[in-house]
Amino acid sequence: MTPVPPPGFTSTHLIDPFELHVGPIFEQGVKGARRFAFIVDARHINMRGILHGGMLMTFADAALGQAAWDACDHARCVTLTMQSQFIAPAKVGDLVEVAPVLTRRTRSLMFLRGDFTVVGEPIYTVSSVWKLLGLD
């Protein structure tokens, strides 16, 4: 079962096995200004029928990771820390969207954040720090 990309989006090329497992993930826009999305389906919900926080955090790691990758020209980088706040629930069929923001890039670190929305309403927000590997 592969969901069809929503209008205006294409499928993001994923490599990580866990992202392929929970995906697909969709995107629009150009490198450095990409917007990402996924559609909540039955695999992603908890026993109370709402989107599981683990899926949101996985999507955040994937989407902000793509944005980090854009910012460092595909150098290897890893997540150092991620702070998540869960603002409102989401349900099956919802389109969850984020336009990651690069707050700052230093020689070896990248600071990225994201506000995640469903139909324009905030449901989840994240800030994170990424490390470029091989640089002190």
Add this chain to the structure above:
Amino acid sequence: MSTTVNALPPDAETVSIGGFILFAGPFWRLAPDGEIRRFAFVVAEKHMNGSGNLHGGVLMTFSDVAMSQTARAANGARPCNTVSLNCDFIGPGRLGDVVEARVRVTRQTRTMIFLSADIVVGERVLGVATGLWKLA
């Protein structure tokens, strides 16, 4: 020096009865160690990232599951929601690792519960998570 544990203890009980925590799991409850609640999972191919390490989304999902289970247990099984979850990624997880969460209740009020968790493989630390849960 690294320590690798290769099997779940025989008294492990699943907490992945359905939904995302089964799709992303399975995750297991272990016998507590005094005040510390313990959970575990075995790193499988689906949990990896493209660099051959445990995906950060799995580590955060596992942290959320272990801490949510602990929050519920501390409140007579009343449902509760994750409000915030902060995770530091300290070391890589590898295929076949038995990853353990060691969860402590830091403070409990009438409506909120503060938790922290060390995510370890034997003596190796993979992550540290803290978070805030609200009773539903």
